[in-house]
Amino acid sequence: MSDTLLLILDLAGIAVFAATGALVGVRKELDVFGVMVLALITGLGGGVVRDVLIGAVPPAALEDWRYLVVPAVTSLLVFAFHPAFGRMEKQIMVLDAIGLALFCVTGAVKAEEAGLGILAAAALGLLTGVGGGMMRDVAAGRVPVIFRGELYATPAFAGALIATVVHHNGYDSWWYVLAGGVCLIWRLLALKRGWSAPLPPGLDHG
Amino acid sequence: MSDTLLLILDLAGIAVFAATGALVGVRKELDVFGVMVLALITGLGGGVVRDVLIGAVPPAALEDWRYLVVPAVTSLLVFAFHPAFGRMEKQIMVLDAIGLALFCVTGAVKAEEAGLGILAAAALGLLTGVGGGMMRDVAAGRVPVIFRGELYATPAFAGALIATVVHHNGYDSWWYVLAGGVCLIWRLLALKRGWSAPLPPGLDHG
Amino acid sequence: MSDTLLLILDLAGIAVFAATGALVGVRKELDVFGVMVLALITGLGGGVVRDVLIGAVPPAALEDWRYLVVPAVTSLLVFAFHPAFGRMEKQIMVLDAIGLALFCVTGAVKAEEAGLGILAAAALGLLTGVGGGMMRDVAAGRVPVIFRGELYATPAFAGALIATVVHHNGYDSWWYVLAGGVCLIWRLLALKRGWSAPLPPGLDHG
Numbered sequence: 094m095s096d097t098l099l100l101i102l103d104l105a106g107i108a109v110f111a112a113t114g115a116l117v118g119v120r121k122e123l124d125v126f127g128v129m130v131l132a133l134i135t136g137l138g139g140g141v142v143r144d145v146l147i148g149a150v151p152p153a154a155l156e157d158w159r160y161l162v163v164p165a166v167t168s169l170l171v172f173a174f175h176p177a178f179g180r181m182e183k184q185i186m187v188l189d190a191i192g193l194a195l196f197c198v199t200g201a202v203k204a205e206e207a208g209l210g211i212l213a214a215a216a217l218g219l220l221t222g223v224g225g226g227m228m229r230d231v232a233a234g235r236v237p238v239i240f241r242g243e244l245y246a247t248p249a250f251a252g253a254l255i256a257t258v259v260h261h262n263g264y265d266s267w268w269y270v271l272a273g274g275v276c277l278i279w280r281l282l283a284l285k286r287g288w289s290a291p292l293p294p295g296l297d298h299g
Numbered sequence: 300m301s302d303t304l305l306l307i308l309d310l311a312g313i314a315v316f317a318a319t320g321a322l323v324g325v326r327k328e329l330d331v332f333g334v335m336v337l338a339l340i341t342g343l344g345g346g347v348v349r350d351v352l353i354g355a356v357p358p359a360a361l362e363d364w365r366y367l368v369v370p371a372v373t374s375l376l377v378f379a380f381h382p383a384f385g386r387m388e389k390q391i392m393v394l395d396a397i398g399l400a401l402f403c404v405t406g407a408v409k410a411e412e413a414g415l416g417i418l419a420a421a422a423l424g425l426l427t428g429v430g431g432g433m434m435r436d437v438a439a440g441r442v443p444v445i446f447r448g449e450l451y452a453t454p455a456f457a458g459a460l461i462a463t464v465v466h467h468n469g470y471d472s473w474w475y476v477l478a479g480g481v482c483l484i485w486r487l488l489a490l491k492r493g494w495s496a497p498l499p500p501g502l503d504h505g
Numbered sequence: 506m507s508d509t510l511l512l513i514l515d516l517a518g519i520a521v522f523a524a525t526g527a528l529v530g531v532r533k534e535l536d537v538f539g540v541m542v543l544a545l546i547t548g549l550g551g552g553v554v555r556d557v558l559i560g561a562v563p564p565a566a567l568e569d570w571r572y573l574v575v576p577a578v579t580s581l582l583v584f585a586f587h588p589a590f591g592r593m594e595k596q597i598m599v600l601d602a603i604g605l606a607l608f609c610v611t612g613a614v615k616a617e618e619a620g621l622g623i624l625a626a627a628a629l630g631l632l633t634g635v636g637g638g639m640m641r642d643v644a645a646g647r648v649p650v651i652f653r654g655e656l657y658a659t660p661a662f663a664g665a666l667i668a669t670v671v672h673h674n675g676y677d678s679w680w681y682v683l684a685g686g687v688c689l690i691w692r693l694l695a696l697k698r699g700w701s702a703p704l705p706p707g708l709d710h711g
Contacts, residue, residue: 290536
C-alpha cells in the first residue's frame with residue numbers, strides 16, 4: 094500500500110471516529126472544548142496505542158499536524174451542524190462502522206510493516222479499530238460498544254486478518270478494499286439484522 | 300528553564316494532584332492503600348503517558364525515587380489529616396487547578412525539548428495536565444472533570460501553548476509564571492463564576 | 506530465574522487472569538467474542554503496560570504467539586464450561602489472587618532486569634499485578650477490586666518487593682516461591698477473614 098493511500102485512509106478513519114466522539118459529546122451536552130477533547134480521544138486513541146506498542150514514538154498523531162487538525166475541525170463542524178444529523182444514534186453507529194473498517198486495515202498494515210507476525214498484526218489491527226471507541230465510551234461513562242452483545246470485534250478482526258495477509262504477500266492495493274469491505278458490510282448487516290455472536294451456554298437469556 | 304526548576308515544578312504538580320486523588324479516595328472511604336494507589340495514579344498518570352509518547356522510557360516516575368516518594372507521602376498526610384481540610388470538594392478543585400497549571404507548563408516544556416512541533420507540544424502539555432485527573436475520575440467511577448461542562452481544557456491548552464512558545468524562543472524562566480498564571484487564574488475564575496464554554500446549538504439546555 | 510521458568514509463570518498468570526476476565530464477561534452475558542476480548546485485556550493488560558514502561562516494545566504479548574493463544578483458548582474453555590464453576594464470584598477472587606501472586610513476581614523480575622531501582626521495580630511488579638484486573642473492571646463498569654476496601658495492593662507490593670530483592674541479590678529460584686506465596690496467602694486470608702487496611706480517621710464508617 095502506498096504511503097499516500099495509507100495516510101488518506103488513516104485520516105478518513107480519524108475523521109469519522111472523531112465525528113462519533115463529537116456526537117456522543119453533543120448528546121451529553123458537553124461544551125465545545127469537551128466535545129473536541131472527546132473527538133480527539135476517539136479519533137486518535139486507537140492509533141496512538143498501536144504506535145506506542147510497535148515502538149513508533151512520538152506517534153504519528155504528534156508528528157504530523159494533520160492528525161491533530163483533522164479531528165479538531167471535524168469536531169467543530171459536528172458541534173455547529175449537529176442538528177442536521179437528525180436522530181443521531183443511528184448515524185453514530187454507521188460512522189463508527191466505517192471508522193472500524195478503515196482502522197482495522199490501516200492498523201494491521203502498520204503493525205505488519207513494523208515486523209509483527211500475522212496473528213499479532215491482526216490483533217493490533219483489531220485494537221486500532223476498537224481502541225478509540227472504547228476510550229470514548231469509558232470516558233463518557235457508556236458501556237463500550239464492544240461489550241454490548243453485538244457483533245463488533247469479529248468483523249474488525251476478520252478485516253484486520255485479511256489486510257495483514259494482503260500486505261504480507263504484497264498483493265495489489267485494491268485487495269484492501271475487500272478487507273475493509275468485509276468488516277464494514279458484516280458490521281452493518283449485524284447492526285441492521287440484530288445479529289449477535291453465541292451467548293454463554295446454560296444461562297437464561299430470556 | 301533550568302532542570303532544577305523543572306524538577307521542582309514537576310514534583311509540586313505531582314504533590315497537589317496526588318492530594319486531589321487522595322481526597323477523592325478518602326471521600327470514597329477507601330483504605331489507606333487504596334488512597335495511596337489512587338494518589339499515585341493521579342499524580343503520576345499524566346506525566347507517565349507524556350513520557351511514553353515522547354519515547355522517554357522508563358519514565359521519570361520510575362527512574363527517580365522522588366517521583367514515587369512525593370505522592371506516597373502526600374497521600375499519607377492527606378489520609379491522616381483530612382478532617383482539617385473541612386468541606387473537601389472545593390479544596391479538591393483548587394488543588395486540581397494548581398496541578399493543572401503546573402503540569403501544562405512542565406508537560407509542554409518536556410514535549411518541546413523532545414523535538415515536537417509547537418501544536419503537538421501544546422497538545423501534550425494539555426494531556427499531561429488533564430491525564431492524571433481523568434484517570435483518577437475514571438478509576439473512581441466519577442465523570443471526568445473535563446467532561447462536566449466547565450472551562451477546564453481551554454485554560455490548560457492556553458497555558459501549555461504559552462509555555463511552548465516561551466521555551467521555543469528561549470525566553471527567561473519568569474515568563475513561565477505567565478503561562479501557569481493564565482491557566483490557573485482563568486480556571487479559578489471559571490470555577491468561581493460558573494463560566495462555561497459554548498454549548499451545542501439547538502439543544503434545549505433548560 | 507531462568508527464562509523458561511519466567512515464561513511458564515507468566516503464561517500461568519495470563520491464563521488465570523484471562524479466566525477471571527472471561528468469568529466477568531459470562532456473568533455480564535457477553536457473547537463469545539466479548540468474553541474473549543475481556544479475557545485478553547485482563548490477561549495481557551498489566552504485562553503490556555509494564556513492557557511499554559520499560560521500553561520493551563513490541564511487548565512480549567505481541568512478539569510471542571503463545572501470549573495471544575493462551576488467554577484466547579482459556580476464554581473459550583471458560584465460555585463453554587462455565588456452569589461447572591458453580592457460584593462464580595468466589596472462584597473469580599481465588600483465581601485473581603493466584604494471578605496477582607504470579608504477576609507481581611514476574612513483573613518485578615522483568616522490571617529489575619530492565620535496570621530499574623528496587624523501589625521502582627517493586628512498584629512496577631505491583632502495577633503488573635493490578636493493571637489487568639483494573640482494566641477488566643473499568644471496561645466492564647465495575648468498581649476496581651483495588652478500590653473496594655479490601656487488602657489487595659499491599660500483598661501484591663509485598664510479593665513484588667521480596668521478588669525484587671531476591672532477583673537483585675541473585676538468590677536461588679525457590680525463593681520466588683516465598684515471594685509469590687506471601688502475596689497469595691496474605692490475599693486469601695484477607696478474603697476469607699474480611700481483613701481490611703486502616704480506613705480514613707474521623708469518618709463515620711457505620
